[in-house]
Amino acid sequence: MRTVLLQLAAKSVLNRRLTAGLTVLSVAVSVALLVGVDRIRTEARAGFANTISGADLIVGARGGPLNLLLYSVFRIGDATSGISWESYEDIAGRAEVAWTIPLSLGDSHRGYRVLGTTSAYFEHYRHGRERRLELAAGTGLADVRDAVLGADVADSLGYAVGDSIVVSHGIGDISFEHHDEMPFTVTGILEPTGTPVDRTVHVTLAGIEAIHDDSAHAPDDGHDDHAEDHGDDHADEHDGHADEHDADHADDHEADHEADHADDHEADHADDHDADHADDHDADHADEHADHADEHADHADEQADHADEHDAAHAADHLEPDSITAFIVGLESRPLLLGLQRYVNEYASEPLMAIIPGVALQQLWEMLGVAEAAMLGISVLVVVAGLIGMLTTFLTSLSERRREMAVLRAAGAGPGLVFALLIVEALLLAAAGSLAGVAIVHAAMVVARPLLLAQFGLALAGGAPGLFDLVVVAAVTIAGGAVAVIPAWRIYRYSLADGLTVRV
Amino acid sequence: MSDIDTAIRVRGVRFGYRPDSVVLDIASFDVAAGERVFLEGASGSGKSTLLGLVGGILLPSQGEVSVYGQAIADLSGAGRDRFRADHVGFVFQMFNLLPYLSVLDNVALPCRFSARRAARALERSESVGHEARRLLGRLGLVDAEVVDRRVTELSIGQQQRVAAARALIGAPALVVADEPTSALDAGARVRFVDLLSEECAAAGSAVLFASHDPALATRFDRSLSMAALNAAAVVEREG
Numbered sequence: 001m002r003t004v005l006l007q008l009a010a011k012s013v014l015n016r017r018l019t020a021g022l023t024v025l026s027v028a029v030s031v032a033l034l035v036g037v038d039r040i041r042t043e044a045r046a047g048f049a050n051t052i053s054g055a056d057l058i059v060g061a062r063g064g065p066l067n068l069l070l071y072s073v074f075r076i077g078d079a080t081s082g083i084s085w086e087s088y089e090d091i092a093g094r095a096e097v098a099w100t101i102p103l104s105l106g107d108s109h110r111g112y113r114v115l116g117t118t119s120a121y122f123e124h125y126r127h128g129r130e131r132r133l134e135l136a137a138g139t140g141l142a143d144v145r146d147a148v149l150g151a152d153v154a155d156s157l158g159y160a161v162g163d164s165i166v167v168s169h170g171i172g173d174i175s176f177e178h179h180d181e182m183p184f185t186v187t188g189i190l191e192p193t194g195t196p197v198d199r200t201v202h203v204t205l206a207g208i209e210a211i212h213d214d215s216a217h218a219p220d221d222g223h224d225d226h227a228e229d230h231g232d233d234h235a236d237e238h239d240g241h242a243d244e245h246d247a248d249h250a251d252d253h254e255a256d257h258e259a260d261h262a263d264d265h266e267a268d269h270a271d272d273h274d275a276d277h278a279d280d281h282d283a284d285h286a287d288e289h290a291d292h293a294d295e296h297a298d299h300a301d302e303q304a305d306h307a308d309e310h311d312a313a314h315a316a317d318h319l320e321p322d323s324i325t326a327f328i329v330g331l332e333s334r335p336l337l338l339g340l341q342r343y344v345n346e347y348a349s350e351p352l353m354a355i356i357p358g359v360a361l362q363q364l365w366e367m368l369g370v371a372e373a374a375m376l377g378i379s380v381l382v383v384v385a386g387l388i389g390m391l392t393t394f395l396t397s398l399s400e401r402r403r404e405m406a407v408l409r410a411a412g413a414g415p416g417l418v419f420a421l422l423i424v425e426a427l428l429l430a431a432a433g434s435l436a437g438v439a440i441v442h443a444a445m446v447v448a449r450p451l452l453l454a455q456f457g458l459a460l461a462g463g464a465p466g467l468f469d470l471v472v473v474a475a476v477t478i479a480g481g482a483v484a485v486i487p488a489w490r491i492y493r494y495s496l497a498d499g500l501t502v503r504v
Numbered sequence: 505m506s507d508i509d510t511a512i513r514v515r516g517v518r519f520g521y522r523p524d525s526v527v528l529d530i531a532s533f534d535v536a537a538g539e540r541v542f543l544e545g546a547s548g549s550g551k552s553t554l555l556g557l558v559g560g561i562l563l564p565s566q567g568e569v570s571v572y573g574q575a576i577a578d579l580s581g582a583g584r585d586r587f588r589a590d591h592v593g594f595v596f597q598m599f600n601l602l603p604y605l606s607v608l609d610n611v612a613l614p615c616r617f618s619a620r621r622a623a624r625a626l627e628r629s630e631s632v633g634h635e636a637r638r639l640l641g642r643l644g645l646v647d648a649e650v651v652d653r654r655v656t657e658l659s660i661g662q663q664q665r666v667a668a669a670r671a672l673i674g675a676p677a678l679v680v681a682d683e684p685t686s687a688l689d690a691g692a693r694v695r696f697v698d699l700l701s702e703e704c705a706a707a708g709s710a711v712l713f714a715s716h717d718p719a720l721a722t723r724f725d726r727s728l729s730m731a732a733l734n735a736a737a738v739v740e741r742e743g
Contacts, residue, residue, distance in 0.1 A: 004616045008605075015604030403599040409561060410596070411670070412589020412617035414582055 005417065009424040012404075016397070020429060023390045027433025030386030031476055032440040034379035038468050039441055041372050045365065048074070051195040052328075052357050054126035056337050059083065059091060059344050060326035062351035066367070069360040072103055072326040075113045075196045079105060082323040087350045092327070094343075096336040099124045101328040104208045104321065107167050112153045114167050114201045116208030116324075117141075122148075124330055127195045137161050138188035141204050147184035148202040151192035159186050165201070167211055209321040329354070383476060387483050390429060394422065394487040398494070401487075405495040415495040422488035423481050430480020434473040438465055510573070511535045511678050511710035512558055517567035518736075519553055528553045529736035530567075533728075537572070537677070540701055540711040542721045545730025551714040554730075555680050558712065559592050560584035572677055589618035593671030593709070595700075597683040600667030601655040607645075610655055611636035611669045614676075621674025632673070639669040643699050660687045661696070668700050675707035682714050690719075697723050 013020045052073045060068040061081040070076040082104075092100040101124055104116030115121075122133050122140050138161035141148055149159055159165065164183040184203055192198055331337055337356065344354035405418045442465060514533040520526045528550045535541050545551045556562035557569050560576045561584075569576045571591060579587055593614065601610045612632045615622035622632055629635035640651055643665040650662060658666065664684055671679050681700065685693040697713070697720055704711045713724060721727040 008602075011604045404602060406596075407600060407602055408613075409585075409588075410559070410594035411613040412585060414585040 005420055005424060009421050009428060012421065013425055013428055019393050019397070023393050023429050024433040024436060026389045027383075027386045027430055027476065027480070028436035028440060030379075030383040031434045031437025031472060032444075033382050033437075034376070035438050035441045035469055035472055036444065037372075037375045037379045038472075039445060041375075042466075042468075043445075047194070048361055048364070050128045051197075052125075052127060053130055054124070054330065055328045055357055056331040056334065057329040057341060057344070057354045058326060058357060058360075059088075059329060059352060059354045062353040065353065065355040065360045066364055068326060068353060068355055069357060069364070071105065072328070073196070073357065075105070075115075075200065079325045082325050083327070083352060084323050084350055085320050087347065087352060088324055088327055091329070091340075091344060091347075091352075094340070096332050096340055097329055098332045099330040101125060102205060102324045103326045103328065104205055105325045107169055107208065107211060109153070109165055109167050109201045110157060112150075112157075112199055112201050114203060114208070116203050116205045116321075118205060121202065125197070125328070127193050127197065131193070133193065133197065134191040135188050136191045138186070140188055141202065142187065143185075144204055144206045144210055145184050146187040146204065146207070148188040148190060149186055150190055150196075150198040150200045150202075152198040153201055154186075154189040159189070161186050161189060167201070167203070169211065205321050205324065383479075386433070387430070387476070387479055390426065390480060391483045391486060394426065394484060395490075398487055398491060401491050402494050405491055409495060415492050418495060419488040419492040422491060423484050426484030426488075427477055427481045431473070431477040433480075434476040437476075438469045438473060441469075509537050511537045511539065511571065512712065513568075513570040513573075514554075514557075515568045517557065517564040517569060519557060519562060519564045526736045528557070528564075528734055530554070530733055531735065533733060535678075535710050535712055538705075538708050538710055540704065540725045541713065542724035542727040543712060543714040543730060543733075544716070544718050544721060544727060545714065545734075546716050549730035550734045550736065551730055552682055554734075555594075555682050555712070555714060558678075559594065559680060560588045586618070589614060590620045591677045593673075593676040593679045595664070595667045595671045595679070595681040595684040597686050598660070598663075600670070601663055603654075603656050605655070607640070607651050607653065607655055607658070607666055608633055608636050610666055611640065611673055613670060615674055618674065621676065624674040628675075635673060636669065639672055639703070640666065642703055643669055644695075645669075661692050664688060664696060665699070668696070668703070672700075672703050672707060672709070676709055679704050679709045679711045680714075681711065683716070684713075685715060685717070685720065693717070693720060694723070 058068060058072050060072060060079060061083060063080050067077055067080075071079050088100070088102060091097065092102075099120055101120045102116075102118055103121075105113060107114040107116075119140055122135075125133055127133075135148075136151065138148070140146075147165060153159065163186045165186060166183050184201075184207065190197065329340070331340065341354040341356065344352050401418060401422070405415070408417055409415065512533070512535040514530050516532075517528065517530045518526055519528040533554075543551060543554075553562065557564055557576070558571060560571070560579065563577055571587070574587060576584060576587070601607075602613070605613070612625075612635075615625055615632045625632050625635040629638055637651060640646075645651065645662060645665055650658065655663065655666065664687065667684070668681075671681070679700070684700075685696050688696060700713075701711065701723060711724070713720075714730075718727075
């Protein structure tokens with residue numbers, strides 16, 4: 001009898017392929033929403049928790065602890081203000097501090113954030129379960145213009161070690177203020193970590209300074225503008241007008257520089273640079289242009305060399321930036337944590353704040369908890385709506401079912417058979433729908449994981465279907481069967497009243 | 505039970521779908537074993553109700569209905585279902601077939617509910633499927649193509665013959681037909697009745713054939729009028 005029941009139920013479902021398929025689909029979509037919301041919730045938590053480990057404190061300008069955590073570790077949002085280098089050195093130099101990683105943010109490269117830091121970053125930064133950052137190719141940061149790329153940056157922009165990249169001031173995909181004068185060279189590419197590190201361009205603190213310190217680099221600006229002018233000039237004019245060019249060049253050059261210097265160099269560097277610059281440029285350019293009017297390739301190289309000289313000099317002079325955005329602190333021993341946190345929070349000369357990453361994350365979850373509960377609540381209601389849809393389908397098929405019941409009764413079936421038939425059908429549909437829903441979510445996760453990481457820096461931890469998925473499938477299947485009791489009971493009542501003749 | 509001479513025995517039966525109404529009031533009605541009885545009556549004469557009582561789907565509020573000596577009222581609900589599955593084959597006016605089963609599965613359906621009928625089908629053929637094909641062939645559905653088609657693609661006449669094959673499979677002691685020919689044209693009606701009678705004779709089944717069409721009465725052993733049989737003057741129920 002049980003096999004008869006299952007066969008009849010299966011054949012009956014197959015006979016109603018379209019409505020059954022739509023019922024399964026509506027259950028599947030609703031279950032997918034529920035499981036998906038839960039999945040994103042748990043995976044986002046795991047992803048966040050995996051992003052930083054081993055750090056005891058994060059220090060930044062006073063403000064919201066969450067904001068500090070988000071911009072310093074997750075590259076979400078922006079810092080309101082920075083920390084002076086003196087304060088950083090003071091705190092980093094304290095006895096209880098084992099190591100620090102300074103972080104300087106605020107620039108971008110084609111939509112990816114640029115992080116200025118030191119080699120301490122590669123030495124001490126940990127993610128997941130105490131995993132270090134590993135280089136997939138190349139070396140770490142050594143020179144001012146070195147850049148180490150996260151795996152995603154290199155992958156999606158197609159960079160390899162040795163390529164040169166240009167950093168923009170500000171954050172965003174489109175930045176108008178390109179620091180064309182400061183091309184960085186990719187010296188290393190990191191292994192994928194599944195964290196925002198993958199989406200970060202790492203440069204030295206000095207590199208960041210070099211981009212921003214206009215006063216130091218005004219000469220470079222002038223020089224590079226000039227180089228561009230040269231490019232054009234050379235292309236246009238040099239074939240026929242080598243002599244003329246020399247004259248032009250000398251004029252342009254001096255005019256530019258005078259203007260720049262007058263504006264920018266009133267204070268510290270005016271003298272230095274005037275001197276250096278005047279010498280370098282006058283000498284180089286006079287020579288080059290007089291002698292090599294037609295050797296443009298060489299000229300380009302020389303320009304590059306020239307820039308190098310400037311940077312090297314600059315790096316030597318300005319290893320220490322004026323300020324950084326935040327820094328990560330590792331302690332000699334954990335019991336010292338609260339003491340240092342208090343010290344930072346009560347720091348006299350500057351309003352600073354130290355947060356414990358785990359505590360701040362906990363705060364984040366508490367804040368998101370209400371939203372999560374609301375989302376889950378809505379998802380549950382959507383599942384209920386899906387089941388009500390199934391109930392509707394069953395109830396509308398009842399008149400057809402009454403005939404079916406009469407046929408089955410005439411063939412010798414009891415009135416309970418169609419009752420059981422409806423329940424079994426509902427169980428089949430609900431089970432198929434909820435399994436399909438879970439499958440949809442897991443398939444979607446495979447597709448969405450890289451997209452979420454790319455678009456939002458949200459690193460979802462991977463994962464096989466979990467207990468929650470099983471519970472949902474079981475609960476929805478049982479609920480489906482329970483819902484079907486209503487039409488099943490009605491058909492049972494009808495069959496008793498109808499006898500063998502259906503009055504429909 | 506076929507050793508008992510009386511296929512159907514009805515005594516002093518009253519039945520109403522509601523407590524205050526009586527649609528059926530029959531003092532006495534018998535069908536002998538193997539007898540083919542034509543029951544003539546208009547719509548609302550209580551034919552279907554009588555067939556429901558005989559099939560053990562309805563229970564009389566008074567009186568006794570016995571089929572081959574078994575008092576229907578003495579059986580439990582499940583017992584009546586089993587008794588019906590074992591001993592009674594039904595053919596209705598329409599909607600005889602389950603649309604989601606094949607023609608063969610529809611014919612074989614009673615054998616799924618009754619081990620006795622499955623066993624009796626196997627006495628005649630090597631499998632239930634073969635017996636179903638044999639019966640369909642006897643009823644003129646020889647074309648293999650018809651047998652393999654979906655039941656919804658069959659004509660009404662073909663569907664009724666499939667229904668007859670189902671009523672006959674496993675040789676039940678009683679075949680009850682409720683207006684099985686009313687959807688057929690005149691020529692097909694006679695042919696259908698003859699085929700059904702032939703097969704019932706071959707299986708030794710008694711036949712209770714209800715119809716509003718008196719022209720078919722001559723093809724049966726005996727003819728009865730519902731109006732004469734039923735003392736309750738009702739018109740509210742179709743049947």
